[in-house]
Amino acid sequence: MNQLVWIFISAMVINNFTLYYFLGLCPFFGVSGRIDTAFRLGLANLFVLLITSTCAWVLNTFVLPHAPYLQLISFIVVIASTVQFVEMVIKKLSPALFRALGIFLPLITTNCAILGLALFQTNRAYSFVEGIFFAVGAGAGLTLALVLMAGLRVEAELSDIPAAVKGTAMNLIIAGILSMAFMGFAGLFSST
Amino acid sequence: MAKDSSQAYAEFAKGLWKENPVFVQVLGMCPMLAVTNSAINALAMGGATMFVLLGSSLLISLLRNVIPKQVRISTYIIVIATFVTLADFTLKAFAPALHKELGAFISLIVVNCLILGRQEAFASRNTVGMALADAMGMSAGFLFALFCLGSAREIVGNGSFFGFPLFGPNYEPWVIMVLPPGGFIMLGLILLLFGAIKQARAKRPSETARKAA
Numbered sequence: 001m002n003q004l005v006w007i008f009i010s011a012m013v014i015n016n017f018t019l020y021y022f023l024g025l026c027p028f029f030g031v032s033g034r035i036d037t038a039f040r041l042g043l044a045n046l047f048v049l050l051i052t053s054t055c056a057w058v059l060n061t062f063v064l065p066h067a068p069y070l071q072l073i074s075f076i077v078v079i080a081s082t083v084q085f086v087e088m089v090i091k092k093l094s095p096a097l098f099r100a101l102g103i104f105l106p107l108i109t110t111n112c113a114i115l116g117l118a119l120f121q122t123n124r125a126y127s128f129v130e131g132i133f134f135a136v137g138a139g140a141g142l143t144l145a146l147v148l149m150a151g152l153r154v155e156a157e158l159s160d161i162p163a164a165v166k167g168t169a170m171n172l173i174i175a176g177i178l179s180m181a182f183m184g185f186a187g188l189f190s191s192t
Numbered sequence: 193m194a195k196d197s198s199q200a201y202a203e204f205a206k207g208l209w210k211e212n213p214v215f216v217q218v219l220g221m222c223p224m225l226a227v228t229n230s231a232i233n234a235l236a237m238g239g240a241t242m243f244v245l246l247g248s249s250l251l252i253s254l255l256r257n258v259i260p261k262q263v264r265i266s267t268y269i270i271v272i273a274t275f276v277t278l279a280d281f282t283l284k285a286f287a288p289a290l291h292k293e294l295g296a297f298i299s300l301i302v303v304n305c306l307i308l309g310r311q312e313a314f315a316s317r318n319t320v321g322m323a324l325a326d327a328m329g330m331s332a333g334f335l336f337a338l339f340c341l342g343s344a345r346e347i348v349g350n351g352s353f354f355g356f357p358l359f360g361p362n363y364e365p366w367v368i369m370v371l372p373p374g375g376f377i378m379l380g381l382i383l384l385l386f387g388a389i390k391q392a393r394a395k396r397p398s399e400t401a402r403k404a405a
Contacts, residue, residue: 020372022225026305029221069281072299073273080266112222112303119296164387168218172380179373 004133007126011137014186017113018145019179024113028149029171031104038150042143044104046136049117051086052079053135056118057128075118083109113142148178200325207329213306214337214379215386220306223297224338225375231354234342236290238335240279240298245307245331246324247275249315253323256316268311269302276302306334345369345378 017023024045032038055078064071087105091098108114117138121131152174161170213219223241228234248271252259259267280298283291291298301307310330315323346352349369351359368374 022222022372022375023300025221025225029218069277072277072280072302073270076269076273076302077266080269112300115303116222116296116300119299123296164391165384167387169380169383169387172376172383176373176376176380179376180368183371183373 004130007130008133008137009188011134012141012144013182014188016141016145016179016182017116017138018142019175019182021116023116024108024111024142026111027108028146028175029168032146032149032153035147035150035154038146039143040100041104041108042139042146044101045108045111045113045142046139047101048083048105048108048114049135049139049142050132051082052114052117053121053131054128055079055082056121057126057131060122071122075115079114079118080109113138145178149175152178196321200321203322203325204329204332207326207331207333208336209333211330212333212337213330214334214341215383217306218383219309220304220334221379223300223304224334224341225372225379226297227294228338228342228345228375229370230346230350231339231343233290233293234338235335236283236287236294237297238331238338240283241301241304241307241334242328242331243279244272244275244301245310245327245334247278248272248307248311249323249327250320252311252315253318253320259316264316265308265312268308268316272307272311273302306330341375341378341382344382345374348378349374 011017015021018025018028027041027045031041056075059074059078063074083105087098090101117135121134126134149171153171156170156174165173207213211217214221214224220241223237227237248268251271252268255267276299279301280291283294283298310327314326318326343353346354347358348366349371351357351363351365366374369378
């Protein structure tokens with residue numbers, strides 16, 4: 001049990017996917033203009049990460065022991081098609097949910113965070129339940145980082161910033177400071 | 193023939209500076225920030241990306257008339273994934289220490305937007321020679337940017353260059369620069385420098401025009 005909590009917290013704040021591993025940076029800088037959009041994108045990411053974790057576990061257990069060189073190709077193809085399939089099911093069953101999250105799904109299907117999760121999960125040999133906790137933690141961490149970044153950017157819109165700094169350079173430095181703040185969480189769990 | 197080679201050179205040169213994938217287009221950030229904490233890692237990552245981009249551009253531009261339009265993106269991804277697997281296994285066999293340090297980030301070259309972007313925007317519409325020149329230029333620009341970032345972070349954050357100490361024992365390294373936040377901050381500073389240079393250049397002609405008037 002303790003192990004599961006540790007996996008969750010570590011994926012969410014200590015080794016945050018965006019701010020520690022630099023995964024999923026494209027949406028992090030692209031879609032973090034408004035807080036509510038950022039939040040919905042984060043939730044859509046969480047959803048896809050859960051599907052990914054399940055797919056990766058199935059592949060790792062049943063398929064890849066026989067053909068390890070197919071790892072990357074099979075991850076990408078299976079994850080992309082499963083997400084597409086689930087998207088169609090949601091569209092059919094719950095149009096409201098589809099409107100809230102659906103537009104983001106094609107965007108994030110093969111984003112670095114998704115493939116990164118599958119690869120990390122494989123490298124660390126997580127079991128099915130551990131994988132699910134890892135995915136939820138990573139998704140929550142991405143949502144947290146996106147929302148924080150969107151909030152900071154909205155605030156920065158209103159401040160007086162030199163023209164040369166505005167844009168990507170400023171966003172990167174904001175992200176750097178945010179990442180530094182997240183480093184503080186490393187002291188949450190000590191090994192002693 | 194002379195026109196062809198000069199056009200190929202132009203395709204090569206644009207990736208190096210004017211349309212540099214990192215400094216101008218800000219593409220492919222995930223692998224870039226994660227592995228550039230030393231010059232040698234940056235070079236390895238740049239080299240692997242170059243191999244993948246050249247290989248997939250070659251194959252895609254050879255097959256550009258065969259691939260059906262509807263499934264082109266999936267085809268590109270499968271081709272790219274094949275070359276990344278090759279690069280991953282080669283590095284694992286010949287440089288296991290480096291491979292361990294770069295970890296999952298070699299595999300993550302698959303989702304580097306730079307590579308897919310070049311296939312969609314260039315290799316699928318141009319002849320093999322042009323596609324190769326474009327891939328060479330873009331990956332050289334990427335390698336150059338990674339090398340700048342990696343060297344800057346290693347020199348400031350570790351006081352060394354390719355592992356050789358530079359400043360003697362009294363230098364207190366800025367450890368933050370080799371940690372993840374340093375990646376964001378250093379790239380931000382480099383982009384800031386580029387922005388300032390661009391602004392200064394844009395200002396100069398207008399000033400001379402004013403003097404003339």
